[in-house]
Amino acid sequence: MYSQMLCGLIMREEVLRVGAVFASGLLRAIRFLQLNWKELANDIATGSLNHKVTSPSIRECMAKILKPNQELAEFITNECSDENWEDYYSGGLPKPCTMYASSECYFGLNLRPMSKPSEVSYTIMPNMGYFEFLPHDPSAPAFSRESPPRLLDLADLEAGKEYELVITTYSGLNRYRVGDILLVTGFYNKAPQFRFVRRKNVLLSIESDKTDESELQKAIENASLLLREFSTSVVEYTSYADTKIIPGHYVIYWELLVKDPANSPTGEVLNRCCLAMEESLNSVYRQSRVADNSIGPLEIRVVKNGTFEELMDYAISRGASINQYKVPRCVSFTPIMELLDCRVVSKHFSPSAPHWTPERRS
Template sequence: MNAWPGLRGPTPGLWRTLLPWECAKDNWERIIARIWPNTKYLDVIVTGAMTQYIPTLDYYSGGLPIVSVNYASSECFSGINLNPICKPSEISYTIMPNMAYFEFLPCERNSTYVELVDLVDVKIGKEYELVITTFAGLYRYRVGDILRVTGFHNSAPHFQFVRRENVLLIIDTDKTKEPDLQTAVDNASKLLCEFNTSVVEYTSHADTTTIPGHYVIYLELLEKDLDNLPRDNVLDKCCLAMEESLDSEYRQCRVVYKSIGPLEIRVVKNGTFEELMDYEISKGASLGQYKVPKCVSSKSMVDFLDSRVTSKYFSQALPHWTSE
């Protein structure tokens, strides 16, 4: 029985017996392997912002191999991973030229008018926004995905998915994008590791109701050792670690212009982001297309998250900044 994509487990009867028994236990470490002992791998997406889920997948699976087979969107099936058993950090997809007509918009450009680059003319190490023309009728449609060229298979390029082309957070002249925020959360997570605590999920909000405005990061934490919980000062340090990870423009606004206030972490109760998904689906979002938004701006979503906050922390010092 394929219990779910990439999972091969026991018969339906045994599965129904094991599931409530194992899920009733307090410790869910290796729960996938306990329920489906014959599982060989996990077929999941762990590129771009999804890399944050790798530690969680390792925890629940007991370190099973992670496989990311293909690269696709609702508009088009675009690429395939020719080395599916590679490390998650090495995942690249080979563009399949028979699926659509692919063109690429260089991310490094000095003007608004830029010539699109054909499939065979992209350069290794450069980043491009994917542009597609499909059999279904889309013409030069900007998908919004930023890809980095890592090599070629014959004349078809290998790409790593980098991020979505959007700016998440803006208070003043700062422009924080998804990879920057992901790096900041990753660096804060390192401070939590010694307490056997990890970040389950996160999102962000640019709070302009305060003067000056400031970044708010909502974190849902998985605390695996209740006898060794991170103290308040550790979360304060996480705030500063996140600020140190953001770009020079943000830190200049914080240190020199004082136009951005201290970054704030709001810890939400367990299960909040599952409730958020249910909330969004109830309003019409597609279950198959739903992804946790990395930035929320609507008042209803902010109010929803704030209603589930259990504690708040602020950066207690200014991040480092120099004009050199």
């Protein structure tokens, strides 16, 4: 990472774009620059590679391109010494997403790559595999052998409806359920275009409640609005359903970026963030909290800066691909739980129950 970053800075005028398979990889690289720019600038100023890079082959390669360049070193220092990195590092540059893909195969292309991230739709390319779709209806009963699912082809889909993607690939997967829920947003000629909605799997559940990834993301976005006046944002998060005690409750791990430590959010504010999250969750969850008392107050555990970097390092040490790693939005693996819990700096709970009123029956 260090040597590649150094090469990118030295040959900056040849860099046309910066990208990664997942956005988390790009954020990790820029975070690395944020933490190591002083050493990188020093290497460029002196023309010598940092002694922490010990690989003989890398040092030999770097010696061929690393020459003293005081002007570039001063430029990097001027750009990086500003503490305001809040613009997600892009400085107004466009952030396109070009394709929709997974480990199994490529699915489709974004034919309007410069569109806003919230407006991105993908056009499925039928030559990349054979694609079928399950109409998504959360209230429908589960499939069985006696009532197999009804699969639809690309030509049978309707705008405005949600479907679960099923693929058959050239490499041998047969009617594999990817687990992605897609919304048909329109058509390109006659080809349906899709917006990724969420993963199908439920993330959190204590009793009859079911909270999926998109709902959890929305709840965190709503709660993080309370942090704006403190110039603080949520860098990363994950969650788990704690059922060790009765009633069980949701636990959300937050890593925060605090711009001004002298004006960091108070414990009371973070308690209100817990309640704001609960107010954003579905009515079944809120009924369980208010009427049934079967779910306890939601908890936010703030972890030290760099915790999610360590989580990624741990996953990679166990064989995960750095190019395909994504922060898990729900965790249950004991070593990961221990890693997170030993880096908790504060714990916060909802100060009251969320709003809920029973439905009136006619």
